[in-house]
Amino acid sequence: MALVQYSESESESETESPQRLVKRPRQTSNQPSSLPPLPAAFHDLYASSTRVSVRDDPSLHGGRKRVIPHVEGNWPTHLYLEWYPSKAELSILRDVIDQINDRLDDSTTQLHSLLHSDLGAQLPLHISLSRPVVLRTEQRQPFLEDFQSALRESSIPAFDVTTQSLDCVSNYEKTRWFYVLRADKPEADSLNRLLRLSNRSLARFGQPPLYESSQDVAAVLKSKSPAQPQGSRGTGQTGSDYSHCFHVSLAWSLTGPSSEERERIVSIDLQKVRGLSIRFDCVKVKIGNNVSSIPLLEGTRGLST
Template sequence: MSLVQYSDSESDSDTQTSPPPPAKRIRPNTQHQRPNNPGSSLPPLPTTFYDLYATSTRVSVQDDPSLHGGRKRVIPHVEGNWPTHLYLEWLPSKSELGVLENLIQKSESKVGDERRVIHSLLRSDLGAQLPLHISLSRPVVLRTEQRQFFIDAYTTAVRDSNVSPFDITPGNLHWVSNYEKTRWFLVLRAQKPANDGLNHLLKLSNRSLASFDQPPLYEKAIQTNSGGGRHQQNGTDDYSHCFHISIAWSLTEPSTDDNERVASMDLKDLNDLRVRFDCVKAKIGNNISSIPLPSGIVDQKGIGGL
């Protein structure tokens, strides 16, 4: 959802219809009756508010990397195609944001190549805080006629999954690239949660997208061996080492030394940090759906045991 932009002619016609009402006089002592910090009494914005303004203003109908810090569009814009992404979202608190900003600053000092520019993912160009995420899918594409069928099927799959809300603890820092190796991301590894929720949601997301002929994230395709049989590469469904939260990016590939320096950083400030996930986000085009994880499921393995 984007803010409506009015033309100059529309705004002029509005001002000509009637003069503005006279300003109300305020008594001198009125302001002294306000609390010292009125903002502190306001409730926090609901998380769904950020979904409404998750898409930046389009400034060009063509892919122009100069408008986006050198970034290139991964999925070309084609009429009738809808870029789609499944993920878990985290909006850090003020104190958590300070810890992450400090990590990025320390990482910059660990970069051997002074020409490399590191861009933070914590704030927009205007300084507004941005949500972070753990991906549950690659950037994929759905056709117009597939959108509603997919979101209905995926919503049902998540709600029937028995994956209850869970916490994760950030692990070490590392540099990883996107699939096209056009950008490199400074990421915090996500440690495996108690209910293995990340692996379960990954499998669910890959299975849902596979029914729409979309490629999986992390999982290897089933291969045919020399004897004609079929097996899954690596023989495991545990991709805990792959999940991460990106906090910054660069257009320059880090060296092996850069990775070693970042991986060896002292992360004691993260010891008490716990990230809670209670819903899955599905972004199709500019529309974001928030799908709550089922709660209150208790069995012999504990909450959300699968």
Template sequence: MSLVQYSDSDSDPEPQSNPSPPSSKKTHPNPTTPSLPPLPESFHDLYATATRVSVQDDPNLHDGRVRIIPHIEGNWPTHVYLQWYPCVEGQGLLYNTLVQCGIDISDRSENQVHSLLISDLGVKLPLHISLSRSVVVRTEQRFELTDALENAIKESGVLSFYIQPDRLYWSSNYEKTRWFLVLGVQKPKNDELNRLLKVTNDVLARFGQPPLYAAPLAQGQQSSSSPRGPDGSLVEDFSECFHISLAWSLSEPSAKDRERIDAINLGALREKRVGFDVVRVKIGNTRTYIPLNTRW
């Protein structure tokens, strides 16, 4: 892992030859002026994954998980997503939600439900909304795919936007080898999630990759007033599919587990606004950040 590099302009200024004498009058910082610049997008990725301790697929090293995409030379696991790094308040609301679900985030035994809020080292982890499946691209496709996504997202005209949590439920991966406790989200005002999904699906299709969702939930309910992509085609409505994963399990939840989750009142978490202004593309261990034109 490399350290963040800073330009020469960020170095300390040279001392003045005739410094002014210190003043005895106390000064106070302007409360409206931020004391530090915002962290770069790459900062939250520094500790987002554990250190690899083996080049072999060993489930014993990953809480029993089996890798769906095997390590093959020339293949690059790829994922397009939106990232949420919760603030202290948001993290507290999420912790309380897991407690209500009966999940002990400190229990790392194989048969338990595992939290996605913190790493094995106790470091807070970023959460995400997927805009693609975990797919595989070849070495020679990496830069072409990244460029295609950057151009398509820019041309889509999607601006930065907010979402709000909606409900809790259990959902499995495509292979049904893991089950996730997920936080569904309310449809954003200008349908940004569906529009970004269409852009991503369209680009990945050109590289022979499957879409994230195969068929719209609201099939047949589209109208002439439905959102359209840059090419004029209708944007399908997958609003009920978008979610944020909070925990995972190797065992399918029982009917009783599902009923308990359904009965949980999200309270203040449902009023939480989460903003997104960057689309992330992860190819192997390389991350590319595609900014959205901002509203704020």
């Protein structure tokens, strides 16, 4: 399994609360909880962990180093699709992480789960639609309005994503390695369409794209005449296929696996994982600690590409 460049979108996200994996007996109990699930909007209110230091201190974050420093007037921004796995899905994902951990037994690699916080609270998983970028204070509302308008005009409906394979990838700085599930290309190419919307909206505010090259995004924006009527901004429904890039991270480590460990990871049983189907009905825009949930269309409208 070759090492591929990993997006900055998950390199230093403040929403991640690392959990060091400890060897323990596998849990076999699947007793359903008597408590109803929390409403989706509840998670947006508590999307950030408590800040315990005003400066970068890797010892507080499992050894991670911050890529985007805290600067007054700068707002870390991230666009993504969020997934809260069900209890049954969590069981499947925990089994995959346990299998990865088993194959790293004899190494110095310390695996950190992204499924739960140190206190045992479930954490959301996600598919990134942007890098971690920075907006200035005066850009926050104009950007959010621009992206909301672009998403509304795109008529992209809610869609399902399935997972296909396990991979290990690094961030751009090669300071962390992530164990990820690759996503299959969904119906109507919705992931690529959302990626282009995100990249073009961010480019209008001077921010770099995810996966695409800055030159390609700039060329598309330049080709759109400023005389176009409103509602015809060119939301980019055609372009290169980046389906091989989309993924969901399950765990991370500060060091990458050896070639022998990679070979052992390839043998992990993913039969149950390939049966997962993840429903996405909104796009999350996190600016600072504020999370906006922008709904996709319901039903089957907007399936043309």
